[in-house]
Amino acid sequence: MGKRLRENGAGDHSSRKAPKRVSLEESSPPVHIGTTRDLRQQLRFAQDDPEQLRKGQLAFKSFLESIVNPSDSADQDRDTKLLILREYLDSSPTDMLQTWSFAGQVDNDRLVTAVTSNFALLLRTLSSLLEFRDHGLAIAKSLLHREQLKLLSRGLTAESHKEAVISPCLRILTEILSFDGGSCAALVFRQQDFVFNTKFLDRNLRLARSAGEEDRRNSSVRSNTVRYILAHLRFQDVENRIKIVDMRSVFRNLLDNLKNDPTQLINDILKTIEIRILKDQEIPRRYKSAIISDRALAAVIDHIRLSESNTTDSKSEVPWSFLRKVCTDPDLGVVLPCSWYPTPKVKGEDDFGEQTAFARIDPTGIRNPILSKFGQHLRPHTIMEERELLMSIFRRAPELVADYVRQAGPRLSLHPKLTNTWIGYASLIYSIIDLPIPQYFGSTDDYRTDAPPNENVLENILPSPLTSEVLTKCLNQSSSMIRFFALQVMVVSLRKVQNLVRIYDTAAEEHRGYQESILDILAHVKSKFPSIKDIATAYRSLPESELMSREAAAHLLSLHREVLTGSRQDDLFDVATPLASVIASLQSTQMEADDRALVQLQLTHLLDVAEASQGMRWWQRPGNLPYSAFVTIVQLCVTMNGSGDAADKLISVTTTAAFESGILQESTELSAMDALLASLEEDGTGNVLPETWTFIEDCINRLIKKPIKYLDDLDAISHDLSIANPVISLFALVLLEQIPFTERLESAQRENVLSWTSRLLAGLLAIKEDKKVIRKVKDELKSKGFKLPKCSIREILPRQTHQKETNRRTSMLVDETWNNNSRRSNKTLEIAYQAAPQESQKHPELVRYKKQEAEELVHGDTLSSLLLCLCSSFPEIRKQGVTALEEVMVYLKDSNLDSKDQLWLLIGEVLETARTTIDASPLSYIAGCFATAALKVLLEPTHFMFPAVNRYLVKDPYWNVKKLPSYWLNKVLLDTPHEDDKAWPQVELVLGMLVDGVRTPEDVRILRSRPCFERILAIVNSPQVTLGASSLVFQLVYSVITVDGSTGLIMNAGLSTWLDMCRRQGKYHGPALDELSRLTDEKVDKVRIAEWKGFGAEKGDVVAAN
DSSP: OOOOOOBBBBOOOGGOOOOOOOOHHSSOOOOOOOHHHHHHHHHOOOTHHHHHHHHHHHHHHHHHHHHSSOTTTTTHOOOHHHHHHHHHHOOOOHHHHHHHHHHHTTOHHHHHHHHHHHHHHHHHHHHTOGHHHHHHHHHHHHHHHHHHHHHHHHTSSSTOHHHHHHHHHHHHHHHHHGGTTTHHHHHHHHHHHHSSSSHHHHHHTTOOSSSSSSGGGOOOOOHHHHHHHHHHHHSOHHHHHHHHHHHHOOOOOHHHHHGGOOOOHHHHHHHHIIIIITTTSSSSSHHHHHOOOOHHHHHHHHHHHHHHHHHHSSSOHHHHHHHHHHOOOOTTTTOOOOOSOOOOOOOOTTSSSSTHHHHHOOOTTTTTTHHHHHHHOOOOOTTHHHHHHHHHHHHHHHHHHHHHHHHGGGOOOOOOOOOOHHHHOOOOOOHHHTTTOOOGOOSSSOOOSSSSOOOHHHHSSSHHHHHHHHHHHHHHHOOOHHHHHHHHHHHHOOOOOHHHHHHHHHHHHTOOHHHHHHHHHHHHHHHHHHHHHHHHHHHHHHHHHHHHHHHHHHHHHHHHHIIIOOOOOOOOOOHHHHHHHHHHHHHHOOOEEEEEEHHHHHHHHHHHHHHHTTTTTTTOOOOOSSSSSHHHHHHHHHHHHHHHHHHHHHHHHHHHHHHHTTOOOOOOOSSSHHHHHHHSSTTTTTOOOOOHHHHHHHHHHHHHHHHHHHHHHHHHHHHHHHHSSSSOOOOHHHHHHGGGGGGSOHHHHHHHHHHHHHHHHHHHHTTOOOHHHHHHHHHHHHTOOOOOOOOOOOOOOOOOOOOOOOOOOOSOOOSSSOOOOOOOOOOEEEOOOOOOOOOSSTTTTHHGGGGGGGHHHHHSSSHHHHHTTTTTHHHHHHHHHHHHHHHHHHHHHHHHHHTTTHHHHHHHHHHHHHHTTTSSSSSOOOHHHHHHHHHHHHHHOTTTTTTHHHHHHHOOOOOOOGGGGHHHHHOOOHOOOSSSHHHHHHHHHHHHHHHHHHOOOHHHHHHHHHTHHHHHGGGGGOOOBBBHHHHHHHHHHHHHHHHHHHHHHHHHOOOHHHHHHHHHHHHSSSHHHHHHHHHHHHSOOOHHHHHEEEEEEEHHHHHHHH
């Protein structure tokens, strides 16, 4: 049977749709209300005509809207309507309440919506009219009666799709809360079972619309619910607010879902929560912490991203301000005080008290898990504001730096690839390293007993994404931006390490554990950094046009040498050539001011390297420069006229070079270098001619090559004038010899030389050098026909001495070397004597080596410590050390280290040497310290001692320990060095080994078994001896006396006579020499010495004299 067709056609399915409803607002014209009677008539309750009831509500709505939003020409009409409204309210009508109750009973949602909307609009209208205050309060209280509360509760819990029913109820309650400054707020909250139930609040807070702005007159259920909750927070007292905050689910739904809320609503939420909860001191902290979760913070940041991507206007200032305050202000309940130390997991333990082994076991514990999770949600590599926020969090919560890097490390790939993502990651890592070190590492008021875990510290100074491979690849990239990043990130890292060393040294004054920690940190940093040779190669390959990169590379070389390498290491970088290039650039006049400033910075860094370099060729002409490096820098000092940091550095370096080489004396209060510079400055007679500079260069070279000759000249003059130890610069005596040779110059050139000489001698007189000697020089020149013209010189003022801070990471005492060839001026001996190191009760290296890779094992401190375990006084430690070293030999065989064969041979020979006596007695520290020194040499094939150490290792399968000191003293004192300029560095290395090796009386006996002490003491009398070598000799004597007394040194090496000779010659003086003399007298066996003097005093003196 076929389907029946509709009358209007066959199969017209579109005609089956229900006809569109026509709203009453569209179908009926608005009813005019002109009198109170009209208003009563419209609102009169009649249950037999629901449609008329709804029409009346619509008319009342239009009436109220005309009062709330009057037109400009209707002011008088508004007053009339207010009078009508007052008369109506004075009669206490109940029609609307009846209508509402009736609509609820018959489930007329449209009528319910109309009535509840009008109640909300009525309260909103009355809230702005002071004369209607009592009427409004009466209406508000009537709406809080039980019958109305049930109607409100029914509306609030209506089905989710009935927004028209839910929203007006929320608006009514919001108006009641805010009416008259919240006078009814407590009444509303008292009925929370009806109107503030978490069940309907949670549901309604999830009833949001799509993202974007919305019309306030047609807000979503969520927006109205939010405004209702915010009204509670604004107008409730503290007790009720605490109860509200304790509704965790409500705030979870409120904050976690605010991503798509309108901007204005989000601003209201954040401002209200901040002011009424977070900043309220009466609300306990635990409630504040409970409402702000990482999801809530993430929702705020998601909203900011969404709003900023959809508009160019800046509407996110309130959310940003909220995030900055919440994430950095501890009073707001989210961020907790923390430090670089991990958080204890034992209940009741004070987070900021003393900790024991925990810091070494689990460095990952944190106190701020909310911020930890939120930090991972940020995009600091792409959005600058989010990076600034993250850095602010790190400054306030230092523990989160290491935590963030550990979590984000896998995605922070820094393998060089010039993309926007790589640039973002690189700048983020740079910002992390550039963060300051927190005071006391974040602890309260002082350093703790133990240092922070090294794992946490290293993530702050050299994050794990910066591997050795990454740094090396970035440094060797063709992209200038990637190269510059690598250089800058290593510079800022080393500056932070430098600051960290300073802090650890301060803490180590009270807590010894810091010393071991910083050594481990330095070893780890050095293992990840490219070698100084690689950095130097990269520096030389940089184009001259990349001034910023060249400055950064020079700075890195300086810091690497100072912090990691140390000036006692061999000079892997010849600084003379780049120094010449930089000086030539500065002499050019075709350079912008900014570029010149960068080149001057580069020059100061190179001078730092040159100052610490033992092989710096100050007196040779580098590159294409017309003069030596020293004279060229003096020219620059004169040109820059002593202004600025660069000029101060130039003067400091040249002064040090001149003093160390003996060109100028340093005994006067005013500097002889200032006298030289003042003599070269422009005066009324004109500039110094090139021929004068050539003359100065020639005089300096002659003094450097033949210092003894001029010392003899000084002795002759001193004898003629009957002066003992005159204070005079040897350079003046060179002028006396060389000025007669200016006859070959033209007249103007010769006069220029003589004029400069006159100014220099005047300057030397001004700084109070010996007047008789200077007068003698002038008279000699005059007698040879060279009368000096009268010249004036500017006043010479005292200059503050800038000394470079020494690096004390190794056990060596002096890092700066002084080349005293030929100088007889007095030297103040400043040595901080150190007692011989004592064996630690703990030997963590016996466990640590199993957890380390081969490269970390040999480049760090672990292998050196294992070698010294063979010298332990405890048999168990020695046996464990043997076992550990045997396992290390196996590791080395299977490793890819370039030096594994030499290291394997070294360890094998140490074991063979110690094996015969290991059960009965320890290996001598002389042998142990030689092994550790040899280890460092073998790790650097370009080391100046590498050939000598290598030859020694292949000579015999074991060592004769008693011959070790004499063998190496013969090598460095008698044999020609492998490199011409490494004679004194070799001596210092051997002396440093002996200083470290003298720890027990047995070590002293080994030194005494061969004629070692006599040769060691004679070193200080060499005219070429460096201050470093002299200081190490005095330290060695100090160590021997503290370990075994001074009796043996007095009897066998003539120590007393040697000390008297040092004092009598005047070459060394000061508290260090006095302290050594006092200790010698204190530690001597007076009875034995008295007996010895009766039979062999003369012999002892003869030995010392020789």
